[in-house]
């Protein structure tokens with residue numbers, strides 16, 4: 008299990024890394040993360056309603072959602088959001104309610120504001136992943152879902168050793184290579200009203216996962232956790 012603390016990932020470093028990446032982000036990370044984005048959007052659309060995308064980046068996902076969904080995007084990086092605003096304009100996305108600079112760990116929304124909180128390739132880049140997940144659960148309505156696509160580190164073996172070796176370099180790019188699935192599962196099991204409902208391996212190389220959590224209450228029924236047992 009990763010032992011990285013918030014001191015290992017700081018917001019300024021991440022902000023700097025994404026300011027540099029913004030002009031080339033879509034070219035470098037567009038296609039490689041496509042399948043994960045598709046799966047996350049499909050999961051979010053099954054719930055529908057008002058969707059918050061945290062770490063929306065250049066807004067690469069925004070045109071893919073059904074126009075019936077009302078979207079709000081937040082990101083720590085203004086240069087990434089500038090790209091997202093251009094995209095909203097280009098595609099005439101009238102269903103995008105807002106795009107704002109915001110820290111995932113301190114969301115400026117009242118409790119129970121959204122039907123779905125989506126975070127794609129984000130949770131392992133924030134200083135305090137568990138506190139960030141708490142914040143997602145806070146702004147989520149009862150019956151809603153948190154939908155993540157996240158890197159999941161190996162627990163042991165060669166991949167685990169390589170991830171450990173690569174971590175200092177990855178940190179400068181604003182990434183964590185070491186982050187076990189156990190952290191997500193442990194967060195869900197100690198968080199009131201939150202249940203892990205799915206984990207599904209995603210490309211590239213199955214090193215990423217689609218992870219869904221449901222918040223109890225409300226009218227929405229979350230599907231069976233059988234997929235978790237199959238995938239873990």
Ligand SMILES: C[S@@+](CC[C@H](N)C(=O)[O-])C[C@H]1O[C@@H](n2cnc3c(N)ncnc32)[C@H](O)[C@@H]1O
Nearest residue numbers: 025062063064082083084087110111127128133
């Ligand atoms: C790997 S990119 C993913 C972008 C987009 N979700 C995608 O699918 O390509 C990570 C994004 O998370 C944002 N981010 C990192 N830390 C954040 C934080 N603490 N609060 C909000 N956004 C953050 C970065 O600025 C960047 O846009």
